[in-house]
Amino acid sequence: MAIKIAIACTKGGVSKTTTTFELASALARKKKKVLLFDLDPQGDCSTWADVKSGEISIFNSLTEKDTPPPISHINAYFDIIPSSSKLESFESFNVTGKEVRLKKIVDKLEDQYDYIIYDTQPAISFLVGNALVASDYVITPLTCDEFSVKGITKIIELIDDVQDVYNKNLKLGGILITNFHKGMTMHREALEYYKSSDVFKNKLFKTVIRQTQKIKTAVVKRMSIYDLDKTSHAAVDYQKLAEEIIKKFK
Ligand SMILES: Nc1ncnc2c1ncn2[C@@H]1O[C@H](COP(=O)(O)OP(=O)(O)OP(=O)(O)O)[C@@H](O)[C@H]1O
Numbered sequence: 500m501a502i503k504i505a506i507a508c509t510k511g512g513v514s515k516t517t518t519t520f521e522l523a524s525a526l527a528r529k530k531k532k533v534l535l536f537d538l539d540p541q542g543d544c545s546t547w548a549d550v551k552s553g554e555i556s557i558f559n560s561l562t563e564k565d566t567p568p569p570i571s572h573i574n575a576y577f578d579i580i581p582s583s584s585k586l587e588s589f590e591s592f593n594v595t596g597k598e599v600r601l602k603k604i605v606d607k608l609e610d611q612y613d614y615i616i617y618d619t620q621p622a623i624s625f626l627v628g629n630a631l632v633a634s635d636y637v638i639t640p641l642t643c644d645e646f647s648v649k650g651i652t653k654i655i656e657l658i659d660d661v662q663d664v665y666n667k668n669l670k671l672g673g674i675l676i677t678n679f680h681k682g683m684t685m686h687r688e689a690l691e692y693y694k695s696s697d698v699f700k701n702k703l704f705k706t707v708i709r710q711t712q713k714i715k716t717a718v719v720k721r722m723s724i725y726d727l728d729k730t731s732h733a734a735v736d737y738q739k740l741a742e743e744i745i746k747k748f749k
């Protein structure tokens with residue numbers, strides 16, 4: 500059975516997609532078989548991985564019975580199910596068992612993988628709910644900018660709700676500090692605050708993902724930051740995160 504991880508935070512722009520793609524790539528480099536679901540209708544992860552959905556997309560699999568999702572192979576260890584713009588209409592789509600549709604798909608696939616990772620949209624939505632119902636762990640990225648904390652509170656409430664009703668095994672796997680720039684006083688102060696706060700300190704990953712401008716070039720070139728420059732801060736940090744997760748998530 501795969502270990503299933505949702506990368507989720509209701510706040511936009513906190514590195515959900517970056518973390519999903521780089522973590523999946525890092526685990527695959529460690530010869531872990533990974534399946535990434537791009538569940539964000541924006542499709543940023545699919546664009547980065549340079550894959551498009553065909554006529555039959557994840558939307559069909561979520562809304563029809565027995566329609567397997569299209570799987571694209573990135574390499575021997577890394578598969579992806581791309582997003583589709585049709586996913587937007589899932590919110591208003593009338594279908595029975597709407598909260599557990601993804602779990603039904605995942606139940607049939609998970610034996611083939613070590614890790615299944617979901618990229619999610621910055622919202623409280625049925626799509627995010629489906630990801631949490633089909634997960635063992637949630638990783639919540641947190642930046643050192645103002646207002647980022649609000650997204651954490653909301654996702655923790657959502658985890659509680661999903662635990663109560665659909666998935667008692669769901670856990671907050673950890674809060675991941677991302678896009679950290681040591682040279683910025685505000686970032687250093689925020690990190691100190693998170694590390695000393697009773698709310699955060701026991702939930703933080705040891706690994707902190709440092710800001711690396713080359714990540715934007717990696718996206719444009721449709722490659723992971725590691726493949727672009729394995730000595731860059733973010734490449735080193737996402738490798739460390741993969742190691743921390745392999746040890747921590749069982
Ligand atoms: N470690 C990093 N160093 C530099 N830039 C980063 C880093 N992590 C993320 N970014 C940049 O921050 C921006 C937001 O990142 P990303 O798209 O991963 O966030 P997101 O949470 O998925 O956003 P959304 O909520 O819109 O889906 C992007 O431009 C990305 O390249």
Ligand SMILES: [Mg+2]
Nearest residue numbers: 515516539543
């Ligand atoms: Mg995103």
